[in-house]
Amino acid sequence: MAVAHDDPYVARLFEDIALLVVDGVGDPDALHERLLELSVANSPDVARYWKQVGPGVGVPDAAYKDRGPHLFPDAPVVREFRTSGTTGSVRGSVRYTKLGLELKALAVATNARRFVVPDGPPPVVIVFAPSELDHPEMAIAFDMARIKETCGDPELSTWVVGPGGVDYALLARRLDAAVAAGLPVLMVGGSFAFVNACDALEARGLRWELPEGSSVFDGGGFKGRSRVMRVDDLRAAVGRVFGVRRFGNLFGMTELANQLYDASDRPVGPLGERPRATQPWGGPLVRDPHTRGLLTEGEGLLEVRDLCLIDRPHVLLTGDRAIAAHDGVAVAGRIAGGTSRGCSLSLDEMTAGTVGA
Template identity: 70%
Template sequence: MTVAHDDPHVGRLFEQMAALIADRAGDPAAIHEQLTELAVANAPDVARYWKQVGTGVGVPDTAYKDGGPHLFPDEPPVRVFRTSGTTGSVRGSVRYSKLGLALKELAVRAGARRALLGDGVRPVVVRFAPTEQVAPDMAIAFDMARLQEECGDPALSTAVVGASGVDYPLLATTLDAAVAEGLPVVLVGATFAFVNVLDRLEAEGRRWELPAGSRLYDGGGFKGRSRVVSVDELRAAARRVFGVESFGNIFGMTELANQHYDAVDVPVGPLGERPKPWLPVGGPRVRDPRTREYVAQGPGLVEITDLSLLDRPHVLLTGDLGIATEDGVAVAGRVAGSTSRGCSLSLDEMTGGR
């Protein structure tokens, strides 16, 4: 029997999920079980898929190229985000109900607080991502706006990517002001956006020594781009241009509600990718692509469990290569032959060659 969005059971589940996200309070296993039952009740295609491959196996991300399973089809979505796709390919989409979007916002804010406010200082957050006004259907625009609101210095924090690309004068003015006031800076955006920006700033001879505590967080990787640099090469360029010494990577997908930060600063993948941890709200694991069994050590397909996700099945099987370690899972890019897509592609288009 289908469960409605306004059913009391969904309301109680929402409260349990919110407590887990915000305070890490509650029983993740019980929430996982309830979300599984909700998906079986409200998505017949998912129920049939699980009957074939095993209950709880991640729904392939390719299912979202035509909208994918949505657990509350009769509830008008309050937000729709789209994957960027590759040139000429169909863009995927994911829909959020009111409760689902509230959980996503809560998850992004909670993750940002834990990663960015360790010393209690609100840094100047510089977003290498467009605003929601410019890109309302990009999940990264939504996420970065919430990150800035939650953690950023309210006077100086800003997005530096607009409809015409990177606003380099605004970037310079913002960084100069942060240096003058001695405020740490958090630079956050898509990996390839940083490659383009660093290339241009180095070519122009622009450099800063940002205040102590400044950090750079990149996300998205290279998604099959012809030009690839290692994690350490990217960080070396950021040291030269921005004078930062602290780094991290954020893994996120349009299909997911949560973002995943590095567990430890230990290179694992072929480009030096760092592992992401398993947390109370879930995280990445690795499945053998042939047997679908979990892999404790070594390579396989990345599967993400996201207990912040209400509107669609909370386990996603990606087309990404993962390397399982005792510290977590390093996400090492798309598997050969897998569709290359993600927010960083469209951001590359917005930041490159300008």
């Protein structure tokens, strides 16, 4: 029997997940089972899928090209995020109810405070992504807004990507102000956005030595791009332009509520990709593409368990190649024959432009 969105069961589930995310209190395995039961009860398609392949195997991300399973058709959809897709392809989308969106916002903000912001004064957050106001359909815009408003200096933090591309004049003003005030800077955005920015700034002969504690967190990698950079080469370029010595990478998908952060700074993947951490709320797993069994070492398909998803199945099987290591799982790009997807492609195209030069 289907569970209604306003059923007390859902409210208790929301509260228990929130407690796990914020305070680390609760039983992740028990929450996993409760979410599996919810998906089976509310989605006959998911129930049939798990009967075929085994309970709890991730729902393929390709399912969301047709909007995918949504567990609460009885509740209003307050936000719908869309993947960028590729030329000639169907864009995917995911829908959020009020409770689901609140849980996503809580997860993004909590993990940003935990993994991104060092101790000290709030940094000047510079977002290499369009604003949530301009692009409400982009999950990355929503996530970056939560990081900016949760972690950033309220006066100097800003987005620097608009309809015409990167506003380099605005970027320079905010970086100069941060240096003058001695405030650390946190720059976040797509990996290729930083490639574009470093190319443009070096061509102009512009460089900064940002205050101690400044950092750069990129995401999205180089899937679908003609130009590919090793992790350490990108970080070297960013270091030359901005004088930053602290780096991190976050992996996000439109289909997920959470982002995956680095577990260590040890190169694992072919481009030096770092392993991703597992958290109480879930994290990356590796599936054997032939047997569908979970792997503790070696290569396979990336599966992500995200206990912060209540509007759709909380296990997602992606088309990404994953490498299981002792300290986490490295994500090493799309598998051969896979298609690019996600917010980063459209974001990369935006950052190739220039305004305010």
